Amino acid sequence: MPGARAAPVSAELTAAERERILAKAALFTPPPATLPDGRRDLVGLSRAELEAEMAAIGEKPFRAKQLWHWIYHQGERDFARMTSIAGALRARLAERFVIGRPEVATEQTGRDGTRKWLLQWRDGQQVETVYIPDSDEDRGAVCISTQVGCTLSCRFCHTGTQRLVRNLGAAEIVGQFMAARDSYGEWPSPKDDVPRRLSTIVVMGMGEPLYNYEETAKALRIVMDGEGIGLSRRRITLSTSGVVPMMDRCGRELGVNLAVSLHAVTDDLRNEIVPLNRKYPIAALLDACRRYPGASNARRITFEYVMLRGVNDSEAEAHELVRLLRGIPAKVNLIPFNPWPGSPYRTSTYEQTARFAAIVNAAGYSSPIRRPRGRDILAACGQLKTESARGRPGAA
Ligand code: SF4
Numbered sequence: 001m002p003g004a005r006a007a008p009v010s011a012e013l014t015a016a017e018r019e020r021i022l023a024k025a026a027l028f029t030p031p032p033a034t035l036p037d038g039r040r041d042l043v044g045l046s047r048a049e050l051e052a053e054m055a056a057i058g059e060k061p062f063r064a065k066q067l068w069h070w071i072y073h074q075g076e077r078d079f080a081r082m083t084s085i086a087g088a089l090r091a092r093l094a095e096r097f098v099i100g101r102p103e104v105a106t107e108q109t110g111r112d113g114t115r116k117w118l119l120q121w122r123d124g125q126q127v128e129t130v131y132i133p134d135s136d137e138d139r140g141a142v143c144i145s146t147q148v149g150c151t152l153s154c155r156f157c158h159t160g161t162q163r164l165v166r167n168l169g170a171a172e173i174v175g176q177f178m179a180a181r182d183s184y185g186e187w188p189s190p191k192d193d194v195p196r197r198l199s200t201i202v203v204m205g206m207g208e209p210l211y212n213y214e215e216t217a218k219a220l221r222i223v224m225d226g227e228g229i230g231l232s233r234r235r236i237t238l239s240t241s242g243v244v245p246m247m248d249r250c251g252r253e254l255g256v257n258l259a260v261s262l263h264a265v266t267d268d269l270r271n272e273i274v275p276l277n278r279k280y281p282i283a284a285l286l287d288a289c290r291r292y293p294g295a296s297n298a299r300r301i302t303f304e305y306v307m308l309r310g311v312n313d314s315e316a317e318a319h320e321l322v323r324l325l326r327g328i329p330a331k332v333n334l335i336p337f338n339p340w341p342g343s344p345y346r347t348s349t350y351e352q353t354a355r356f357a358a359i360v361n362a363a364g365y366s367s368p369i370r371r372p373r374g375r376d377i378l379a380a381c382g383q384l385k386t387e388s389a390r391g392r393p394g395a396a
Contacts, residue, residue, distance in 0.1 A: 044171025072228025114374030147207025
């Protein structure tokens with residue numbers, strides 16, 4: 001496939017660049033997790049922070065352990081029902097703390113069982129969270145968001161038309177999964193071999209998670225903690241548009257599965273579809289994938305490829321994709337483009353998608369054609385968007 005050769009891989013994916021990304025994230029921090037009446041939300045605190053809160057009221061570290069169990073294993077929101085804690089202390093906890101949840105502004109269930117929640121936070125900002133049931137089994141994935149809006153403006157994505165308003169805090173990220181579990185009544189957290197209905201998390205909703213790394217990582221550590229929700233890292237997939245400097249850190253520290261929004265095989269085209277490519281071109285992105293800790297044939301990196309008619313769906317592009325992926329334990333998800341009002345693309349025909357898939361498959365890469373889910377409630381890939389907008393400076 002002809003096309004612009006990727007820019008040489010930058011050797012300067014340095015700590016300084018990571019610092020810059022983290023500093024920028026800090027400009028969009030979530031509001032403090034304290035209510036107007038002064039009570040502190042305990043959801044989203046690390047274990048150490050929870051212990052510190054207990055120490056501040058003269059309680060021993062084991063109280064934090066007890067609370068962790070009630071909050072994340074039992075899903076309890078009311079201190080009064082925490083029967084392993086003495087009544088007087090329960091009352092004292094309720095005076096100082098809350099166990100927060102987002103407000104469910106709307107809940108819609110699509111014809112195929114996909115469920116979408118519009119969740120609202122204390123400052124009125126909203127995001128969407130989606131449960132995508134497996135079509136064959138009684139389980140499914142919860143797709144969670146990490147930012148209100150997004151900075152990246154991927155052209156096929158509805159969320160990308162919404163400016164970044166702010167990052168979500170750890171409480172808000174883990175709170176989406178907890179709210180979804182509330183909706184299905186999946187408490188206490190299933191243990192060991194007990195099947196889970198909400199069995200996987202895909203961090204693929206609104207926003208670029210690696211542009212909000214610290215809060216996302218904190219939330220995922222809470223989700224993975226074996227004494228609480230206890231979802232294994234193998235059941236969590238984080239999707240990035242290719243924030244190369246943060247990918248190593250994500251793999252090293254969290255070890256979750258990685259998905260990469262690729263969508264094009266030349267830099268020229270990817271610059272247009274995923275503008276972040278101008279900063280981190282395809283070659284640098286694929287090098288980061290080759291280095292990704294924990295990737296193996298058993299744990300392949302997923303490459304997301306949205307099928308855009310006449311844009312990126314030719315057979316030559318399928319062959320080039322195969323060439324690019326050589327040496328990476330990979331699978332390719334072919335996603336029929338999900339239109340949204342005003343979107344600039346059309347969905348590839350099924351026949352063309354099947355031809356593309358056959359080429360990728362023949363090269364030894366699994367390349368399922370994703371069935372669109374939740375289209376009737378605008379819950380499918382790339383369709384999420386809320387009315388939240390960033391206040392203009394000086395606006396009331
Ligand atoms: S695809 Fe992801 S990173 Fe790109 S604009 Fe949409 S939400 Fe942002």
